[in-house]
Amino acid sequence: MGSLSGAVADEATRTLPHNWQMYYQPAVTEVMRDVEKFHTELLVIIAAITLLVSALIIYVAVRFNRKANPVPSKTTHNTTIEVIWTLIPVLILVFIAIPSFKLLYLQDRIPTADVTVKAIGNQWYWSYEYPDHEGLGFDANMLSKAEAMAQNKPYLFAADAHVVVPVNKIVRVLVTASDVVHAWAVPAFGVKIDAVPGRLNETWFRAEKEGIYYGQCSELCGNNHAFMPIVVEVVSEAKYAAWLEHAKGGVASNQTAAGDEVAALAVR
Numbered sequence: 001m002g003s004l005s006g007a008v009a010d011e012a013t014r015t016l017p018h019n020w021q022m023y024y025q026p027a028v029t030e031v032m033r034d035v036e037k038f039h040t041e042l043l044v045i046i047a048a049i050t051l052l053v054s055a056l057i058i059y060v061a062v063r064f065n066r067k068a069n070p071v072p073s074k075t076t077h078n079t080t081i082e083v084i085w086t087l088i089p090v091l092i093l094v095f096i097a098i099p100s101f102k103l104l105y106l107q108d109r110i111p112t113a114d115v116t117v118k119a120i121g122n123q124w125y126w127s128y129e130y131p132d133h134e135g136l137g138f139d140a141n142m143l144s145k146a147e148a149m150a151q152n153k154p155y156l157f158a159a160d161a162h163v164v165v166p167v168n169k170i171v172r173v174l175v176t177a178s179d180v181v182h183a184w185a186v187p188a189f190g191v192k193i194d195a196v197p198g199r200l201n202e203t204w205f206r207a208e209k210e211g212i213y214y215g216q217c218s219e220l221c222g223n224n225h226a227f228m229p230i231v232v233e234v235v236s237e238a239k240y241a242a243w244l245e246h247a248k249g250g251v252a253s254n255q256t257a258a259g260d261e262v263a264a265l266a267v268r
C-alpha cells in the first residue's frame with residue numbers, strides 16, 4: 001500500500017486508508033461525526049473502568065496478601081458495597097445506552113431523500129440504479145492493477161464507474177444483493193449496511209464535502225470478496241445535473257463528473 005497514497009492525485013478530496021493509520025478516515029457526514037464521538041466516549045469509559053479495576057486488584061494483592069494480613073476477616077456480606085457494585089454498572093450502561101440509541105435512530109430514520117440510489121451486490125461487482133431516473137443504471141467493476149496504474153488510481157479501491165451524488169443532499173441508498181450477502185460500506189459517511197438477497201435494506205448519508213470517497217464490500221461474500229470496491233463521487237449540484245444528462249443519454253463510454261475517463265459505464 002506504500003506506493004498507493006503517493007500515486008493518487010488530489011489526495012485531499014479522497015479518502016483512503018494509509019500506512020500506520022490509527023484512527024477513522026475524516027468524517028464527511030453528521031452520522032460519522034457522531035460515530036467518532038461515541039467511539040471516543042466509550043474509549044474514555046472503558047479506560048476508566050480498566051484503570052479502576054486494575055487499581056483495586058493491585059490494592060487487594062498488596063494490602064490483603066497472607067504476609068500483610070495474616071488473620072483474614074470473616075465478613076461475607078456488606079450490603080452497602082453490594083448495592084454500589086450493582087447500581088454503578090447499571091448507571092454506566094444507561095449512560096452508554098442513551099447516546100447509543102440516539103445514534104442508532106439517526107442512522108436508521110431516513111430524512112426525506114433528495115436522491116435515491118439503489119446498490120445491488122453481485123459476485124463480484126456492484127450494480128447501481130437511480131430509481132428517480134428511468135433506465136439509469138450501470139455496473140461498477142474493480143479496475144485491474146494495470147488499469148489502475150495506467151489511470152493513476154488506487155488499485156483495489158478504484159472502480160470503472162462511480163456512484164455520483166450531489167453534495168449536501170440527502171441520499172437514500174437502497175441496498176440488496178442478487179446472489180449472496182454482501183455489504184455496502186463507505187467509512188467516511190459512517191454507512192455500512194448488509195446487502196441481502198430478496199430483501200431491501202436502506203440507509204442514507206448527506207456528504208458535506210465534494211470529493212471521491214472509497215468503500216468496499218464489508219461482508220465475507222466469497223473468494224473475490226476483496227475485489228468489490230465502492231466509489232462514491234460527491235459533486236456540486238451543477239456537476240450532478242450535467243452527469244445525469246450525460247448518463248441518461250446512454251453513452252457507453254462515459255466520463256464521471258470529475259472528468260475521469262470511465263470506459264465501462266454501460267448504461268442499461
Ligand SMILES: [Cu+2]
Binds near residue numbers: 181217225228
Ligand atoms: Cu461482497
